[in-house]
Amino acid sequence: MRRVSAQWASTITTTHTIVTDVVSYLGESERLATVPITAGQIVYDATARGQRRCQITVPLIDGGTRWDPGSDPRHPLASYGQRLRIRTGVRHPDGTAELLEHGQYLVNEVTVDETEGTVNVTGADLYALMEQCRITENTLSFLPTGDSYLLSTLRLTYARLNVDDTRILNAGWTDEVDDRRTLSAPVETPEGADRTPILDSLCAAWPAQMYVRDDGLLVFDQAITGPAATPVARIQAGTTGTLVTRGRRAARQRVYNAVYATGINPDTGAVRARGSAVKTTGPLNVRGPYGWVSRWYTSPFLTTTAQANATARTLLARGTLYARTEEITAAPDPALQLNDTVDVVSPGGGTFRGLISSITLPLTAAGGPMALSVTNDTPE
Template identity: 55%
Template sequence: MRPVSPRWGATLARSHGYVSAVTSWLGGKSLGAVPITAGQLTYDVTARGRRRCQLTVPLRADGRTWDPGTDPAHPLASFGQRLQIAAGIVHPGGDREMIPQGWYLITDTATDESAGTVTVTGSDLYQLMDESRVVGNPYGGFGPESSYADVVDHLTYVCLKNWWITDPQILPYRITGGLTDRQLAAYLEIPEQADRSDPLAVLCDSWPAQAAVNDAGELEISPPVTAPAATAVAVIAGDTRTGTLVSRGRQQARQRVYNATYTVGTDPGTGAVRATGRAERTTGPLSITGPYGWVSRWYSSPLLATNGQAQRTAETLLARGTLYARTESVTAVPDPSLELQDTVDVITTAGGRFRGLVSAITLPLTASGPMTLSVTTDTGAPA
């Protein structure tokens, strides 16, 4: 959950104003505020680039035309322009509390003259990782003399160097959450023209870790979140006078759920197996010996050098594989302080209490309606 003032919860639970701010940037220079008549942010934990924005801008406002036309330096052109977005609430007395929602690379701009609007679509800065293939790696990879951070530094260099941000505290990448760097266990091939996302995924699976662009525009490497925390950061309640929940639904599905993982570490030269790990659900409704069946995932990597490392990877993958056993769809008062993988409690009289991780968010940027959340957890975990 993003930091908020002590007044946040009380204001959110009663009638209040809702506001947002959008600023365009190009090459480290602010191009000014962008007026919007509608817009939303979409967050999805299953995507590599977890954030997207879509904005509706009036064709003419604030004394200017917002159609970029043939001007590559226009605030809404797609020549490297970035949008910095914040959303917040208005407290009693009129003061605003704004919460940063990150940076977005403009990917598409469409002008509709008859409607008098310009539609702008953007994605978080992971888009730059996807678009830029590896250049300037004469050795074709990294060996045991290199660390995980060395590889991340190479993969983010240039495409996420963030020279366009003047704040020296903002880095291309940041390792957080107590995650420690370590040496590679084997040669990791990253030849020229290679996709940057694939070796990053290999690193994260064997670390284990997760990678996502944060609000500052950095690629943040952090420990994987595989289960709700013991304490919820927010309660989304209905059936009460101060609740923020509008509606609630539930679903269960076998899709993306597996109950056994097997990991193999291979010698990069010979292909021989040198490490193995296994993790299986042997009790509860997802037991491999029960009616659910044996739904397995196999994973192989040259970076798994020891049985202990292979076992940790197997356990992490299994936790991810059982996380989507049950999902709640929640419609609630917009709360821009919530983040992906926050632990929340959803409470109604009919459905009771459900504690889970936020896996998707659709957040409006204008006072046009509620936000929607997907909250998921492994409800089949053994006691």
Template identity: 30%
Template sequence: MSTTALAVVQGSYTMNVRAESWLGGTLLADSIPISDGGESRDRSLAVPEQISLTVPRRDGGFDWDPGTDPAHPLAAYGQMLRIDYGVDVGGQMEWINRGWFLITESSTDGDTVAVNCQGLLTLIDEASLIAPFQPSSTDTLGSVVRALVEPALTVGFDGTLVDRAVPLGMQWDSDRLGAVAEVLTAWGAAERVTEDGYLLIEPVSDAGSPVLSISDNSTTGTVVRWQGSTTRDGAFNCVVAQGEDSAGNQLQGVVYDGDGTSPYQYGGPFNPLPVPYPFQSSLLTTVAQCRTAAAAQMKLLRRQAFRRLGVTMVPHPGLVTGDIVSVTGAGLTNARCAIESLSLPYAPGEQTLTVRVL
């Protein structure tokens, strides 16, 4: 987003949404009329992105009811929508790309067509393995991810990840997306689909500077408040990652919650004894790998367990899950927070965020 658009979305503004439909690399429609809808993202889900759209059945002389036509722009036979959110900047629309989404269902009721879409990881989630998948002796973690995902999605890797060989004897039977998740857990990595439709594999991290400052004050109408509940059920203050070396010796790496702001901090009042979260993977063949995986798993688990805030604000079409924001409100001042989930309306309305205090 331009600096001008960033300033505009801090207050009231005029917006629009446009969508293109593509099938197998061919453009089917470049101006789908959207009368209502919205987008939700939750990075705790296997497929984080969900889209709902309302389209008039007839517009501009075109019938948007897909009926039984497998090549219709709104049919669910591989059609993908590229969605852009427009912000009026000085009388001209600046378009912010929200990404590519797979149409999963379209239904017509009277004069409107309801269209549901999901993120592109749906392609991997629904494609169960039809035979056991066994890596070869030359495979690495990266090549296994490519073999499981491509050509449905093109995979890119963050340059800071260090690839390594996969132990012999690994096998996955049916769950393709689960196999990818196991590889990434052992690697200390996480995946996300970029706005360009690529699957990016990168280290688990909450680093980065805030992309936006959110303040709970009377002029912006932004509301910031604590949300959720507190429980000891499933809580932990250390992660134990277990594997084995080539000789069959059992290995493990332990990482303790040493965050001074964490209510589960090891050695703190939560419990003076270790309360472990264990996991095991045959992909872990050294103690160093176990420790790296345990540290990454600690960060992933904290995304679900740590303190959260609910934010209601003017829609900001540049935000996605994982972004770092600075929050003032609910007793906090300029606190770094990560966006864990969000909803973005595709018509005038309010945006909601769930952010985790870092």
């Protein structure tokens, strides 16, 4: 949950004004203009590589300024590296506004409707910068010859995405976190290759999660495998609550109850480690009516049985999170973020504790309530 003032909780549960500030930058730091919006939303999805995207509607002409970028590469809404920094929040009863950082978005697409007098802009997660920057060459002198990097150590830390760097990782490391794991294996880097699957493989073997946080940094953080013991918020029905509607969804497609992890020698293909994890209790028990639904994972980074078992356990925990999902709408609360643990409470449905896996957050009052997906393994 984002850090908020002591006033926040009481304001969210009473009638209040939504306040949003959108500023356009060229690159990371060149401020271009404050952008007026008439509508908009941010969509978060914990299962996507780029976990956030935005859509805003801007008046075509506002105060004498024309917001159609046309062919001007330096226009605030052009798609030549322009970024939208979005802050949104509430106005408290005392008149003060409290705005929370909701990230930076690469201007991805702009459509102009002169009849309606609007400009519609979609913005992509900064993760797109790395997805689109494919590997071009291997020229670092300390690397072995050939077409692969040998990563003997990887730091669980942060990396900037604006560094002009064609290597496998867009570097610019800091020492905010220094949690080292030995992952000895060559990483293939042929020309034209996408670097993101390599990072996905590293994160699965670590295990870690990778995402771009609100300040635009790429984060390698501890993997989330289940709700925390204490929720950060209680979304409930009633006159003092924020819950509007609540429903449930369940599906087999994203749920598996057995994982087999194999470590291979990348040079010979020989197996050098095996690990597994299975659900043996509860409704997802592999020997119960649900059946045996397996996932197989192979990586050159798994060199020991202990590593393979640890990876299998992490993947199994992720695979069972989606056994039960609550789809809810509630009064917008910009303090909530992906993977927050919350309690959903209503008289008919009781209490359900889970992780927020998706958020659709309106940026104006006309956008109505926010939509949340809260998910967790079915109780034993």
